[in-house]
Amino acid sequence: MFGKINKYFNNLLDLFFPNICVACQTALAGNEQYVCTACLSGLPYTNFWNHTENPIEKIFWGRVVIESAAALVFFEKNSHFQEILHHLKYRGKSELGVLLGRIYGSKIKQSILAEADIIVPVPLHKSREQKRGFNQSERVAEGLGKSLNIPVVANAAERMVATKTQTSKKRFDRWLNVAGVFNITRPEKFIGKHILVVDDVITTGATSESFMNELLKIPGVKVSFVALASA
Ligand SMILES: [Zn+2]
Numbered sequence: 698m699f700g701k702i703n704k705y706f707n708n709l710l711d712l713f714f715p716n717i718c719v720a721c722q723t724a725l726a727g728n729e730q731y732v733c734t735a736c737l738s739g740l741p742y743t744n745f746w747n748h749t750e751n752p753i754e755k756i757f758w759g760r761v762v763i764e765s766a767a768a769l770v771f772f773e774k775n776s777h778f779q780e781i782l783h784h785l786k787y788r789g790k791s792e793l794g795v796l797l798g799r800i801y802g803s804k805i806k807q808s809i810l811a812e813a814d815i816i817v818p819v820p821l822h823k824s825r826e827q828k829r830g831f832n833q834s835e836r837v838a839e840g841l842g843k844s845l846n847i848p849v850v851a852n853a854a855e856r857m858v859a860t861k862t863q864t865s866k867k868r869f870d871r872w873l874n875v876a877g878v879f880n881i882t883r884p885e886k887f888i889g890k891h892i893l894v895v896d897d898v899i900t901t902g903a904t905s906e907s908f909m910n911e912l913l914k915i916p917g918v919k920v921s922f923v924a925l926a927s928a
Contacts, residue, residue, distance in 0.1 A: 718731070718732050718733040718736055719731050719732055719780055719781055719784040719790065719793070720732055720733070720736040720777035720778075720780045720781055721733060721735070721736050721777060730792065730796065731781075731784070731790060731792060731793050731796060732781060732793070732796065736777045736781075737800065739777065740769075740770045740777065740778055741770050741771040741773065741776070741778070742769065742770055742804065743767065743768050743769065743770060743771055743927060744804075745766075745767040745768055745927075746765075746767040746804060746805040746808040746810055747808070749765070751766070751767065752927065753766040753767055753768050753899065753922065753924065753927060754766045756899065756901075756902040757902060757906060757909075757922070760902070760906050761906045761909045761910050761913065761920070762913065762920075763909065763920050763921055763922055764809055764891065764919050764920065764921045765808065765809040765810050765921045765922075766921060766922040766923065767805065767808070767810060767922075767923050767924075768899060768923070768924040768925065768926055768927035769797065769800070769801050769804070769923070769924070769925050769926065770925065770926050770927075771926070771927055772898060772926040772927060772928045778926060781793055781797070782897070782898070782925070782926065785797075785833050785836075785897075786829070786833050786897070787829075789829075789830060791830070791831045791833070791836045792836070793836075794831075794833050794834075794835075794836025794837045794839070794840065795836050795837070795839050795840040795843075796840060797837055797840060797925060798836065798837040798838060798839055798840020798841040798842075798843070798844065798895075799840040799841075799843060799844045800840075800844075801837070801840065801841055801844070801923065801925070802840065802841045802842075802843070802844020802845045803844055805845075805923070806844075806845065809921065810893060810921050810923060811845050811847075812891065813847055813890075813891045813892060813893035813921055814847070814890040814891045814892070815847060815848050815849070815850045815886075815887075815890050815891075815892055815893070816838045816841050816842050816845075816847050816848070816849045816850070816892075816893045816895060817838070817849070817850050817851065817853075817854070817887075817892050817893070817894055817895065817912075818832055818834035818835040818837070818838040818849070818851055818894075818895045818896075819834050819856075819894060819895065819896045819904065819905055819908050820832065820851075820854050820855050820856040820879065820908075821833075821834070821856060822856040822857075822858065822859035823855070823856075824859055825859060832851070833897050834895050834896055834897050835849075835851045835895075837895050837897065837925055838851065838895040841893070841895065841923070847893070850886050850887070852883070853881065853882055853883035853884075853886040853887065854879060854880065854881045854882060854883075854908070854911075854912075855879070855880050855882055856878055856879055856880075857877075857878055857879065857880050858878045877907075878904070878907055878908075879907060879908045879911045880911075881911055881912065881914075881915065884915045887912060887915045887918055888915055888916055888917055888918070889916065889917035889918070890917070890918060890919075891918075891919040891920075891921065892912055892918060892919070892920050892921070893920075893921050893922070893923060894908060894909055894912070894920055894921070894922045894923070895923055895924075896922070896923075896924045896925075897924065897925050897926070898924060898925060898926045898927075898928050899924035899926070899927055899928065900928040905922060905924075909922065
């Protein structure tokens, strides 16, 4: 009930006050879009891109061979970032993905991550992408690509299975749940490339692991990984 009223209220806010920050609800300046500068600069950035053997790289140790990995921010409940992510994923604000991708790009410019040849978002299952209207990771990839001047390849792989939410499963079950989920439809696009794989939130890494291992079957491929947030 309360949630419904809240949603209704938020939609009304959107209608009458389109130029307020999605995170803190203060008025945006003319040069700001969706999120105010204070909220953006105050996000809990991980700086993992400056550190080898960071916690995101460690997630993949012994599971998939990666060159480098990072997350942009630490995910915290009831945070400004959670509000931003919610608007990106569930309220159709796909431009927020591009915005975060651009910020991400400016942060990692000097790191190994920026040495990738192409940027590839983790595919969403068609049904989910249709429902949402876009793949949020693809929008982040777009921003990264623009910022780093690296091409995005988003149409050469697909997700075959719509995996259910995995929060209640154990690690091995989660792995089973995502094994063989991805199909590389145009492997020739990836041959010999260092691929920067993009996901939104990394929890166990099982989904990204499955996707990257599929990519690594292609001759000459190396992978790096970036997530928006580390849960
Ligand atoms: Zn704000």
